[in-house]
Amino acid sequence: MNKKPIIGILGGIASGKSTLAKELENRGCAVIDADAIAKQLLGTDDVKKQIRDQFGSGVFDTAGQVDKAKLADMVFTGRASVEAINAIVHPKVLKRTEELIAQYRNDAAVKAVVLDIPLLLETGWEKRCDKLIFVDCSRSARLERASKKGLFDENQLKKRENFQISLDKKQKIAHYIVDNNKNLSELTKQIGEIFPALIS
Numbered sequence: 001m002n003k004k005p006i007i008g009i010l011g012g013i014a015s016g017k018s019t020l021a022k023e024l025e026n027r028g029c030a031v032i033d034a035d036a037i038a039k040q041l042l043g044t045d046d047v048k049k050q051i052r053d054q055f056g057s058g059v060f061d062t063a064g065q066v067d068k069a070k071l072a073d074m075v076f077t078g079r080a081s082v083e084a085i086n087a088i089v090h091p092k093v094l095k096r097t098e099e100l101i102a103q104y105r106n107d108a109a110v111k112a113v114v115l116d117i118p119l120l121l122e123t124g125w126e127k128r129c130d131k132l133i134f135v136d137c138s139r140s141a142r143l144e145r146a147s148k149k150g151l152f153d154e155n156q157l158k159k160r161e162n163f164q165i166s167l168d169k170k171q172k173i174a175h176y177i178v179d180n181n182k183n184l185s186e187l188t189k190q191i192g193e194i195f196p197a198l199i200s
Contacts, residue, residue: 004105005112006128007198008120010170011135013160014146016180016187020135021116023191029199030104034117037093042066050088055081076159090123101128111199121165126173131198134174141181 007024009017021031041047043065051059051066059071075085097115104110120126143154171177176198178190 004110005130005199006101007112007114008126008129008132009114009116009135010120010126010132010174011180012137012139012142012167013118013157013164014142014149015135015137016145017118017135018116019180019184019187020133020178020191021114023188024112024114024195024198027191027195028109028111029114030100030107030110030112031114031116032097032100032104034093034097034115037096038089039068041089041092042068047088047092051085054084054088072156076156076162086119090119093117094123094125097125119164121170121173131176132174133176133178133194133198134171135180136171136177137180 007029009020011017011020018033018035021033025031042051048060048064048066051071055071055074059067059074061067071085075081097117101113104113115125115129117123117125120129126132143157146157176194178187178194180187
């Protein structure tokens with residue numbers, strides 16, 4: 001059985017990485033969504049206890065669940081707090097990712113495994129990838145998308161980006177670059193052009 005390629009997605013916050021992942025999924029790839037895994041983990045007792053110990057009860061809502069907005073406000077204040085939350089969540093996310101990679105590689109219907117991991121480069125996971133795609137998108141377009149979805153404003157975007165590897169570096173190591181400054185049909189067209197090379 002030939003080894004299924006692992007495709008990693010790089011790009012800025014709100015650049016359209018998940019949109020790209022969805023398009024690849026539509027073409028028969030299996031997508032591993034690290035954000036979705038992290039979200040599930042935030043609901044587990046073990047992770048909730050570690051977060052409470054580290055960040056206090058103020059980041060929980062009245063139902064005892066982690067309030068992601070409050071947690072983000074507290075986390076993105078300094079490197080120590082970012083490292084603290086990463087130490088709690090990342091190992092578990094990456095362990096689950098490994099399990100899913102093994103599962104999808106044994107599935108004959110899957111053409112390739114796509115890693116939709118926000119901090120792919122920061123966690124060193126680009127080394128696990130056979131192909132890397134960078135989603136190029138201007139800062140203004142990303143900000144507009146993020147605020148339209150009610151995710152965050154310019155100040156919050158800046159805060160988050162301070163803790164990430166520069167986009168120039170991400171773009172440099174990518175095998176493919178797709179432009180996501182226009183619309184979905186334009187992005188889809190570009191994916192169609194590179195797809196045969198991605199899964200070969």
